[in-house]
Amino acid sequence: MTNRIRQRLITYLGAGFLIMSIALGAAYYFMFAAYHTDVHRSELEDSAAQISQSVAALYPLDGNAAYTTYLQALHDMTMADVWFVDTSGQTLGHTANGNSPRSLPDWADDVIDRALAGHNMASECVGGWRGRSAVVVAQPITLADGQVVGAVVLYDQITTIASTLESLALALGFTLVLGIAAVFLVSGILARRFTTPLSTMKAAALRVRAGDLSATTNVRQDDEIGELAEALDDMTAQLSARSVEAETATRQRGDVVSTISHELRTPVTVLRGSLEALCDGTVTAPAQVDDYHHELLSEAILLERLVNDLLDLTSLQNPDFTMDMADLDFTDVADDALRSVRHTAEVAGISLDYECNLVGPIPFHGDYGRLRQLLVIILDNAIKFSPRGARIHVRLDRSTWSVQDHGSGIDPDHLPHVFERFQRDHSEINKDGTGLGLAIAKNIADRHGV
Numbered sequence: 001m002t003n004r005i006r007q008r009l010i011t012y013l014g015a016g017f018l019i020m021s022i023a024l025g026a027a028y029y030f031m032f033a034a035y036h037t038d039v040h041r042s043e044l045e046d047s048a049a050q051i052s053q054s055v056a057a058l059y060p061l062d063g064n065a066a067y068t069t070y071l072q073a074l075h076d077m078t079m080a081d082v083w084f085v086d087t088s089g090q091t092l093g094h095t096a097n098g099n100s101p102r103s104l105p106d107w108a109d110d111v112i113d114r115a116l117a118g119h120n121m122a123s124e125c126v127g128g129w130r131g132r133s134a135v136v137v138a139q140p141i142t143l144a145d146g147q148v149v150g151a152v153v154l155y156d157q158i159t160t161i162a163s164t165l166e167s168l169a170l171a172l173g174f175t176l177v178l179g180i181a182a183v184f185l186v187s188g189i190l191a192r193r194f195t196t197p198l199s200t201m202k203a204a205a206l207r208v209r210a211g212d213l214s215a216t217t218n219v220r221q222d223d224e225i226g227e228l229a230e231a232l233d234d235m236t237a238q239l240s241a242r243s244v245e246a247e248t249a250t251r252q253r254g255d256v257v258s259t260i261s262h263e264l265r266t267p268v269t270v271l272r273g274s275l276e277a278l279c280d281g282t283v284t285a286p287a288q289v290d291d292y293h294h295e296l297l298s299e300a301i302l303l304e305r306l307v308n309d310l311l312d313l314t315s316l317q318n319p320d321f322t323m324d325m326a327d328l329d330f331t332d333v334a335d336d337a338l339r340s341v342r343h344t345a346e347v348a349g350i351s352l353d354y355e356c357n358l359v360g361p362i363p364f365h366g367d368y369g370r371l372r373q374l375l376v377i378i379l380d381n382a383i384k385f386s387p388r389g390a391r392i393h394v395r396l397d398r399s400t401w402s403v404q405d406h407g408s409g410i411d412p413d414h415l416p417h418v419f420e421r422f423q424r425d426h427s428e429i430n431k432d433g434t435g436l437g438l439a440i441a442k443n444i445a446d447r448h449g450v
């Protein structure tokens with residue numbers, strides 16, 4: 001992957017530079033050639049105008065020989081081939097050095113015709129892309145009375161800038177080669193800068209796939225690659241945390257299953273032993289049989305409470321479990337819970353003092369049944385662990401519902417664990433407890449955000 005990305009980066013950057021350099025070089029080359037051609041044509045036009053004025057002042061010259069001699073002098077000054085053409089298109093004279101063409105090219109006829117027709121200046125330029133253009137400039141010879149008696153024609157093959165253009169082309173080519181080399185060098189460095197962290201991230205990802213959740217990229221860059229590396233590290237950290245949570249949950253589930261098995265074993269053992277004694281006829285006395293029946297009922301009730309508490313706690317701890325939330329008056333919940341435990345308190349010889357001096361309702365949004373269950377659990381524990389004849393003070397105000405009892409209290413070593421499953425006092429007072437009540441109460445409170 002890394003090599004492919006590196007090769008593509010180098011190829012794309014190199015191709016882009018090459019295309020741009022060729023386009024810019026060609027544009028500069030042709031602009032340079034066109035500029036110098038225009039300059040040369042402008043110089044020929046100036047020369048043609050001056051020659052036309054001179055010939056008009058000397059007109060008429062004595063024969064073609066005079067024209068030829070005059071034109072040869074002009075050629076030495078302009079370095080261009082010069083023709084005199086009369087109004088009929090006949091050549092009156094022209095320069096005669098060895099490099100001059102014997103006649104003008106056919107495409108120059110149109111330029112001459114325009115000049116003889118009275119146009120002040122006519123010119124044409126044709127030629128190749130290497131600067132070897134041919135320029136024809138025609139200027140009418142106009143006498144003082146306005147009569148056109150002929151035309152001065154200057155013809156030149158522009159070879160002077162050809163060598164310059166060739167040198168320019170060589171310089172552009174050399175610069176292009178150096179530029180491509182520099183681009184490949186720079187693109188290689190940039191490609192390495194991009195691909196090295198990618199290789200590091202790939203290696204880290206492979207380690208994570210193999211199960212090593214401690215793998216990190218250690219890539220720190222202030223760009224998109226750095227952000228990607230940071231996201232990968234965060235993802236790995238989250239996977240690691242979730243793995244630890246999953247392991248903890250698995251261990252906790254194992255502990256819960258073990259604890260549930262232990263908690264269920266006692267009532268089941270008692271039930272089985274009592275039933276075996278009754279079925280085998282070991283116990284036959286009516287009084288003993290009656291005691292065994294009461295014991296069976298007590299253990300069945302305990303087993304039912306344990307199963308119901310486990311179901312409640314499992315439901316409350318399930319994120320998908322929905323509660324019946326509604327707007328309610330919390331004073332109604334508190335009054336209902338208090339009514340539910342009054343009989344239990346009376347049987348235990350406990351007095352319940354309820355203090356509520358509020359006027360009007362206490363608005364609250366929650367599940368009425370679950371809130372009542374929470375308050376009943378707390379009141380039931382207060383009654384269970386209070387000595388006979390004690391008083392329990394329950395107080396409700398706008399922001400607090402509190403219960404104060406006079407029980408023996410909780411061992412400080414057990415305080416951090418009071419809301420965990422099956423954490424209970426194994427004394428005779430709590431022999432019917434399941435150790436799940438406070439865990440259920442805490443989950444109800446958490447679901448209501450209190």
